Amino acid sequence: MVTLSDVAKEANVSKMTVSRVINHPEQVTPELKKLVIQAMEELDYHPNSVAQALVNNRSNVVEFVTLEDIDTTEPYYMNLLFGFAKGLAKKQYALQLVTDRTKIEQSNADGYLITGARNGDYELFDQLKKPFVLFGENHRGFDFVDTDNKAGTRMATEYALSRLYKHIIFVGIDLKEPFEYSREAGYINTLQKRQLIPQIYRVSNHSHSAQSLIKKMYQDFKKDTCFVCASDRIAVGIIRELENQGAKVPDDFGVIGFDGVFLDQVSSPKLTTIRQSIFKMGDLLAGMLLQKIAQSGSPQGEVLIEPTLVRRGSTR
Amino acid sequence: MVTLSDVAKEANVSKMTVSRVINHPEQVTPELKKLVIQAMEELDYHPNSVAQALVNNRSNVVEFVTLEDIDTTEPYYMNLLFGFAKGLAKKQYALQLVTDRTKIEQSNADGYLITGARNGDYELFDQLKKPFVLFGENHRGFDFVDTDNKAGTRMATEYALSRLYKHIIFVGIDLKEPFEYSREAGYINTLQKRQLIPQIYRVSNHSHSAQSLIKKMYQDFKKDTCFVCASDRIAVGIIRELENQGAKVPDDFGVIGFDGVFLDQVSSPKLTTIRQSIFKMGDLLAGMLLQKIAQSGSPQGEVLIEPTLVRRGSTR
DNA sequence: TTGTATGCGTTATCAT
DNA sequence: ATGATAACGCATACAA
Secondary structure, rough: OHHHHHHHHHHOHHHHHHHHHHHHHHOHHHHHHHHHHHHHHHHHHOHHHHHHHHHHOOOOOOEEEEEEOOOOOOOHHHEEEHHHHHHHHHHOOOOEEEEEHOOOOOOOOOOOEEEOOOOHHHHHHHOOOOOOOOOOOOOOOEEEEEEEEHHHHHHHHHHHHHHHOOOOEEEOOOOOOHHHHHHHHHHHHHHHHOOOOOOOOEEOOOHHHHHHHHHHHHHHOOEEEEEEEEHHHHHHHHHHHHOOOOOOOOOOEEEEEOOOOHHHHOOOOOOEEOOOOOOHHHHHHHHHHHHHHHOOOOOOOOEEEOEEEEEEOOOO | OOOOOHHHHOOOOOOHHHHHHHOOOHOOOHOOOOOHHHHHHHHHHOOHHHHHHHOOOOOOOEEEOOOOOOOOOOOOOOOOHHHHHHHHHOOOEEEEEOOOHHHHHOOOOOOOEEOOOHHHHHHHHOOOOOOOEEOOOOOOOEEEEOOOOHHHHHHHHHHHHHHOOOOEEEEEEEOOHHHHHHHHHHHHHHHHHOOEEEEEEEEOOOOHHHHHHHHHHHHOOOOOOEEOOOOOOHHHHHHHHHHHHOOOOOEEEEEEHHHOOHHHOOOOOOOOOEEOOOHHHHHHHHHHHHHHHHOOOOOOOEEOOOOEOOOOOOOO
């Protein structure tokens, strides 16, 4: 293993100048700097992050916390996780996976990325001693990254109208959470701009719940209706039951999902959906968290990422 | 932060006795041991794993490497990952996610868990300088954990026979890999024991490939046939196309999948499948890898985990 | 059996 | 601007 000392010897300087070249390059003269950099390359030196961690009283580890108790291994979160991991790798950070909220502070992690937070969870956050960032909209001043949910449903609704569906119905998730309110708002605003009356149903975020809804209400739905959904799961359930009822998708009914992760592709027909850049958001969150740690907890703000409309077979 | 010294002071001993109580408890007298343990609990002492890592020349980080270039965020791998993470947590280890094989040795990880290895990958392994374990059957002497693939397809085949399907067809994955050979063997052996003739098709591991197969061959398949599949993806594709052709599942045709992760539940009808205990295997692999690291590379052997048959709507 | 001294690789502090 | 020293928390080697 090549250490600071090795580089120092090679460059005929002290360890400290080498350390400074790495951490405070402006404090060392260009000549020496050049010598040191040359030596580092020659020896293929890489700082030992464990030793760095020790002096800095850090662990170089952060936690990826999943609070939502649904199946945590679903592709949606996993894209986030891989994006997050990519962001961490840039700074030699590693991660630990936590699904049990009581174990959050067990390890000596430097910070947390928290996903799946619900209204009831916020008290928990106030007690956290280490920096954290959230994945998911909130309006309590916690740093977060999320999709621009309002823009997403606006895009979906406008697209449905442009495909000449006469009635646009929103099927949301029956959760009193900010992301759901935003998605409903995007739909409502778009319809109202055109003097149309919003019509909203809410179901739990499972395909069979959506399926039940359609089964029960099928008679009430007229042809030329497009369902704008708050998730791909819901969209998949709607399509399934529409077809069970003998309806034609996308000709009689259109269906637009929200998420664009995995389910949209295994569905048949493939889903028109609002695709979230989950991977990218994970990467971003890693950057925010690491910066927050480096700056001992300074606020990082709120970031909304524009989703994209993916046109496929579930709309005409 | 509570350190060794703090505990030492509290217990009126030197740092070393405290250290020994942790690492070599047999070397210290019961009386002192009791004192030290009491002090540790009183102060709620937890060893600083970073400092431990530094003296031991380790990082307390391992890599989770995914070589297969399919969508790496699919639930199958994610269950493994969460099981692995659980196993690591027991020893305060963290992980890094790697999907780019050229980056495996970039970090200073202590070892690797490698998944999705194919025949062409084995040369790579010989060059690895750190301990590693594989997820997936191999016969080149590398330590691994896998499902007992042969037992799995044996169970599936026997179950199909017990449900009085007259013809049992195996639809495998067209890969020349050990796990596939084992799955085929389990099927073949079971049929031969009963003097029945095996009939095998192979497709790529995507639902639409399986769908194409059925579309092309549908005329050749008699009623009362059960398809024993090498994956749930394949099973889902088969069901979809059978129903497109107007056949009745499970009455006319039975379908049995293999994996039991996610897809089997979103399928309709839900899949009868051979469920692998992926999460458990991940946990196990973590234990093996950590032990291998602790024992500086000692072989850990090969472990086969019995899968379970899940009976559901795709068989009668 | 227990304690002392030393070092792991790095950085902050203080002196030059 | 550069260097010597000490310190982070722990464990190995050696001494008592």
